Amino acid sequence: MKLKKFQVESMPEALQQIKSELGSEAVILHTKEISTGGWFGFFAKKKLEVTAAIDPVKHAVATKPLQPSLQETKKEVEQILTHVPQTQSVSSATQLEAPALIKQIDTELNLQGVGESIREELKEDAFGFWYSQEKENRTPLAVINFTRQWLKRRLQQVPIGQSSFNKKFMIFAGPTGVGKTTTIAKLAAEASIKHGKKVAILTTDTYRIAAIDQLKTYASILNVPVEVAYSLDDFHAAMEQFEAYDVVLVDTAGRNFTHDFYLKELQKTIHLSEESSLYVVLALTAKYSDMVAVLKQFNQLAVHQVIFTKKDETNSYGALINVCLNEGIGIAYVTNGQNVPDDVIPASIDHIVESVLEGMTLDGSS
Numbered sequence: 364m365k366l367k368k369f370q371v372e373s374m375p376e377a378l379q380q381i382k383s384e385l386g387s388e389a390v391i392l393h394t395k396e397i398s399t400g401g402w403f404g405f406f407a408k409k410k411l412e413v414t415a416a417i418d419p420v421k422h423a424v425a426t427k428p429l430q431p432s433l434q435e436t437k438k439e440v441e442q443i444l445t446h447v448p449q450t451q452s453v454s455s456a457t458q459l460e461a462p463a464l465i466k467q468i469d470t471e472l473n474l475q476g477v478g479e480s481i482r483e484e485l486k487e488d489a490f491g492f493w494y495s496q497e498k499e500n501r502t503p504l505a506v507i508n509f510t511r512q513w514l515k516r517r518l519q520q521v522p523i524g525q526s527s528f529n530k531k532f533m534i535f536a537g538p539t540g541v542g543k544t545t546t547i548a549k550l551a552a553e554a555s556i557k558h559g560k561k562v563a564i565l566t567t568d569t570y571r572i573a574a575i576d577q578l579k580t581y582a583s584i585l586n587v588p589v590e591v592a593y594s595l596d597d598f599h600a601a602m603e604q605f606e607a608y609d610v611v612l613v614d615t616a617g618r619n620f621t622h623d624f625y626l627k628e629l630q631k632t633i634h635l636s637e638e639s640s641l642y643v644v645l646a647l648t649a650k651y652s653d654m655v656a657v658l659k660q661f662n663q664l665a666v667h668q669v670i671f672t673k674k675d676e677t678n679s680y681g682a683l684i685n686v687c688l689n690e691g692i693g694i695a696y697v698t699n700g701q702n703v704p705d706d707v708i709p710a711s712i713d714h715i716v717e718s719v720l721e722g723m724t725l726d727g728s729s
């Protein structure tokens with residue numbers, strides 16, 4: 364029996380090295396996570412140590428060449444990752460369970476609309492995780508929990524969570540009909556009732572006649588003042604008028620923000636300052652590519668966070684994760700219905716991850 368240890372970054376890398384050094388008949392005996400390098404224990408890097416073996420007698424009669432071409436190795440690694448058990452080499456029955464399960468989780472996340480690059484990274488790490496576990500710990504539940512923790516850890520990169528209402532002007536902008544005005548009404552109630560703030564509402568949406576009436580109706584129920592700004596001068600006047608208020612929620616007209624023109628138009632009607640935070644409101648029912656197009660335009664301005672609406676109208680929540688991890692923008696609130704003021708949830712990492720994993724049909728109990 365010829366034994367060899369490999370220190371690698373990931374399991375696919377190990378499989379590639381084992382294949383090229385020991386050949387296709389090699390078997391993996393042991394995998395563990397190790398720390399390498401570093402300085403008195405600091406800055407050490409986590410690696411995988413994979414022990415593989417080959418029986419030289421069996422090996423000698425193997426029909427496959429010892430050194431498969433790069434093309435061949437790549438194909439095999441890809442097949443293992445995508446759960447097509449091409450050969451029994453470099454894999455015992457247990458080792459093939461991992462790709463199947465990881466592929467299943469990947470399929471579920473894909474159905475949720477979680478982006479490909481995120482899923483690819485997760486898949487590779489999940490693979491490494493699987494092989495770093497003792498055999499008895501390699502269960503579906505362990506992989507699901509790994510997925511859950513992996514997503515939660517990643518989401519810590521961006522600010523997720525409700526406003527503390529410490530910026531005076533909260534400006535809400537976004538595509539038509541996503542629920543900006545309704546969300547403002549919900550948050551006006553939240554700021555005044557839950558946080559005890561003195562709240563006012565300002566709208567620059569003068570395009571739709573009904574828009575002002577809609578806001579005035581909400582405002583009168585909540586007993587907060589409303590002002591209409593037809594121009595930037597009006598906006599400045601309202602800023603003075605609301606000097607004594609803690610929070611001013613600013614509504615804007617829904618526009619096709621995939622066009623630069625409308626963003627320029629928006630900038631002519633609102634005043635962004637140190638005292639303000641800009642929220643882009645997006646509906647979870649929209650196509651993700653369209654959301655990205657809108658957010659790309661808004662890159663020109665300092666977007667504080669996104670607010671996602673209409674969670675109740677869809678079953679796929681991948682955009683919640685994609686916006687955070689791919690666009691690098693956090694989420695403040697998620698709304699889940701038309702009822703004012705109840706249907707709004709402060710965003711949280713737990714809520715996002717559980718929403719995405721909730722629908723998974725994997726049996727995590729075994």
Ligand SMILES: Nc1nc2c(ncn2[C@@H]2O[C@H](COP(=O)(O)OP(=O)(O)OP(=O)(O)O)[C@@H](O)[C@H]2O)c(=O)[nH]1
Nearest residue numbers: 539540541542543544545617672673698699700701
């Ligand atoms: N199902 C559901 N409907 C919502 C939600 N939020 C808002 N709506 C509905 O979406 C519709 C449009 O809401 P508005 O608040 O007027 O949307 P808007 O973004 O202000 O629209 P414009 O100002 O025209 O761009 C209304 O019928 C709302 O009741 C939500 O979370 N879930």
Ligand SMILES: [Mg+2]
Nearest residue numbers: 543544568574
């Ligand atoms: Mg509106």
